[in-house]
Amino acid sequence: MRKIKVGFAFLFLLLLFCFVFMGRGEVNGDLRLDGPSSSHIFGCDTLGRDLFQRVCFASVVSIALSVFVSSSSVMISSLFAILSFRNKTIKTILLTLVSAFKSIPTVLVGLLFASFFGGNVYSVTTALMISCTFSSFRVLETKVKEIEGEEYITALDALGLKKGRIIFFHILPSLFSMAREEWATTMMTSILSESALSFLGIGIDRSIPTLGALLSEARSLFFTKPHLLLFPSLFLVMIGVLVMIIKSGLSELDPSSH
Amino acid sequence: MAGRITRRILSFLMTLFIVSLFVFASVSLSLGDSSSFVLSDEASTLVIERYREAKGLNDNIFLRYLRFIISFFKLDWGKTIGGEEIGKVIVNRLPVTLSLSFYSILFSTIFSSLIVFFTLRRRRQNEGKVISVLSSVFLILPTFLTSLILVLIFSLWLKLFPISGYIRIKDGFISHFRSLFLPSLTLSLLHSSIMMRIMYVALKESLNMPYTNTALSKGMKENRLVISSSLKPSLPVFFTLVSDSIASAFGGSCVIENVFALPGIGSLMVKGALERDASLVSICVMVVAFLVSFVFLVSDLLSDLADPRRRRAYEKN
Numbered sequence: 001m002r003k004i005k006v007g008f009a010f011l012f013l014l015l016l017f018c019f020v021f022m023g024r025g026e027v028n029g030d031l032r033l034d035g036p037s038s039s040h041i042f043g044c045d046t047l048g049r050d051l052f053q054r055v056c057f058a059s060v061v062s063i064a065l066s067v068f069v070s071s072s073s074v075m076i077s078s079l080f081a082i083l084s085f086r087n088k089t090i091k092t093i094l095l096t097l098v099s100a101f102k103s104i105p106t107v108l109v110g111l112l113f114a115s116f117f118g119g120n121v122y123s124v125t126t127a128l129m130i131s132c133t134f135s136s137f138r139v140l141e142t143k144v145k146e147i148e149g150e151e152y153i154t155a156l157d158a159l160g161l162k163k164g165r166i167i168f169f170h171i172l173p174s175l176f177s178m179a180r181e182e183w184a185t186t187m188m189t190s191i192l193s194e195s196a197l198s199f200l201g202i203g204i205d206r207s208i209p210t211l212g213a214l215l216s217e218a219r220s221l222f223f224t225k226p227h228l229l230l231f232p233s234l235f236l237v238m239i240g241v242l243v244m245i246i247k248s249g250l251s252e253l254d255p256s257s258h
Numbered sequence: 259m260a261g262r263i264t265r266r267i268l269s270f271l272m273t274l275f276i277v278s279l280f281v282f283a284s285v286s287l288s289l290g291d292s293s294s295f296v297l298s299d300e301a302s303t304l305v306i307e308r309y310r311e312a313k314g315l316n317d318n319i320f321l322r323y324l325r326f327i328i329s330f331f332k333l334d335w336g337k338t339i340g341g342e343e344i345g346k347v348i349v350n351r352l353p354v355t356l357s358l359s360f361y362s363i364l365f366s367t368i369f370s371s372l373i374v375f376f377t378l379r380r381r382r383q384n385e386g387k388v389i390s391v392l393s394s395v396f397l398i399l400p401t402f403l404t405s406l407i408l409v410l411i412f413s414l415w416l417k418l419f420p421i422s423g424y425i426r427i428k429d430g431f432i433s434h435f436r437s438l439f440l441p442s443l444t445l446s447l448l449h450s451s452i453m454m455r456i457m458y459v460a461l462k463e464s465l466n467m468p469y470t471n472t473a474l475s476k477g478m479k480e481n482r483l484v485i486s487s488s489l490k491p492s493l494p495v496f497f498t499l500v501s502d503s504i505a506s507a508f509g510g511s512c513v514i515e516n517v518f519a520l521p522g523i524g525s526l527m528v529k530g531a532l533e534r535d536a537s538l539v540s541i542c543v544m545v546v547a548f549l550v551s552f553v554f555l556v557s558d559l560l561s562d563l564a565d566p567r568r569r570r571a572y573e574k575n
Contacts, residue, residue, distance in 0.1 A: 019419070038265065060550065066538060094540065096272050096276060097271075099269060099273055099479055099551075100272070100273045100276035100277050100280070100547075100551075102505070102550075102551075102554070103273060103420050103505065103546075103548075103550040103554065104277065104550075105505055105506060105507060105509025105550075107509040107510075107512050107513070108508065108509055108527065108543050108546060109528050111528065111531040111539055112281075112531075112539055112540060112543050112545070113528075114531045115530055115531040115534050115535060115536045115538075115540070116284055116285075116534075116536050118534060119531070124517040125348065129544070143290075146295075176350075186475075188397070188398075192400055194491035195400055196400065196401065196402065196512070196513050198534075199336070199400075199402050199513060200512065200513060200516060200528050201315050201526070201528075201532060202531045202532060210288075212402075215402060215403070215453075216402075219402075219406065219517070222406060224412065229406065233400075233403050236400060236403070237398060237403075240397075240398035240399075240400075241398060243450060244394045246396070248390070248394075254353040
């Protein structure tokens with residue numbers, strides 16, 4: 001429990017901190033590629049914009065996008081998992097789709113969408129959501145199947161409870177612990193995939209700084225100007241570590257995983 | 259057994275069908291009708307009609323899908339925006355990505371089995387923690403960051419490996435291997451994050467089995483025990499891990515091939531996506547999906563072969 005509290009508290013603090021200081025930075029030719037100084041603590045980028053503001057902006061974008069993607073895809077996949085409870089047709093259809101999507105890596109779905117609809121927020125989000133929904137459905141469906149075999153479900157059947165009641169009062173609570181763990185896993189995947197996509201230049205719009213885009217800017221200059229690479233990657237790793245802490249805390253909380 | 263194999267193959271074909279349907283649907287949805295941008299705005303309805311007739315756009319959707327599939331299997335994949343044959347480009351580039359994923363899986367297998375072996379040998383209290391922390395670190399580090407760090411250490415400071423570029427196997431194996439060493443090392447760190455954890459759990463499980471105690475009490479050396487009597491039960495897990503790694507290798511290769519300037523499928527797809535060459539990217543995705551699902555099929559069949567328990571479980575149902 002402590003881990004979860006610490007993880008969420010620090011993630012929230014980081015988000016708040018970034019939210020206060022975020023900005024796109026102003027173009028200033030005199031400050032191009034300046035190193036860290038007292039007025040610009042992270043230094044300046046290729047156009048003389050303040051890197052600190054941009055890194056904060058990028059972190060907010062990264063966290064917000066991944067929270068959105070993971071929350072919505074876990075919700076959708078939980079819904080699918082519940083729908084597939086004792087419904088063979090839906091289950092077969094969804095599992096076939098899952099096995100088909102398993103063979104396309106997340107980044108490739110992103111590339112496919114970017115080539116069709118251009119690299120913008122919508123295509124990246126949709127691609128990530130599709131990929132994540134199917135991968136978490138696989139996990140949640142296994143869990144539902146496991147719960148289905150439990151004795152208390154048989155007992156509820158014997159008591160004559162309706163299917164809807166079993167789902168809402170007995171399956172959903174048991175599924176919840178798995179769903180929140182899956183939420184953290186999906187968040188990790190979406191942060192990494194989104195930053196990979198924007199590193200390749202096909203992520204979110206160029207006018208919005210993202211951690212991947214900042215790193216891809218820094219790539220060609222990183223031997224001479226290491227600060228351009230250091231600070232964005234520091235924030236990226238920091239977010240990743242916090243999500244990882246939350247994830248491990250959530251998995252320790254789950255009584256059935258021991 | 260035969261029933262199981264047929265079922266697996268059927269589900270493989272189903273996967274291919276769904277992927278092709280998905281790609282076909284998105285190509286036709288996004289491109290709409292190619293007449294709208296091939297012909298000018300002032301083209302008369304007659305000209306448009308004639309163009310549509312010639313390209314087969316007037317046929318119904320099933321026929322168009324059928325034609326798409328047939329031309330895919332005839333390796334007639336059309337041309338890229340630059341005018342090259344897509345089939346030829348992919349055939350040229352596929353060996354790079356395949357050898358990259360081969361080396362990376364080799365590295366990660368060696369790497370993670372060594373780590374798991376030594377943590378299990380030492381029998382510490384917190385051995386599980388060591389594994390989970392290491393695997394989290396490898397997972398968190400994004401591939402592009404690891405690759406840049408490795409380039410900094412191995413190419414710039416130690417000058418052991420080239421910074422980027424690809425040398426074909428024909429031009430000498432050593433230089434080929436050297437050119438792919440750093441990319442595959444980067445990719446292997448990503449794989450080992452998952453491999454390590456799952457290998458550890460599988461080995462730990464079989465070490466806790468009663469037969470391990472029997473072997474120990476009969477005087478088997480611990481080293482041999484870990485290697486001989488625990489490896490075989492965890493073989494199916496290993497096959498699954500390798501096939502999963504091949505899938506993630508194709509995803510990771512997009513970034514890595516870009517960083518190291520390797521002429522593989524990944525960098526081809528990125529280039530295609532940047533140029534918005536939908537047909538190139540969708541064909542690439544289809545080829546990758548076919549390869550990956552084929553690998554899944556083979557690994558499923560192999561793990562059935564290696565593990566009689568799985569076969570029996572199937573016969574029971």
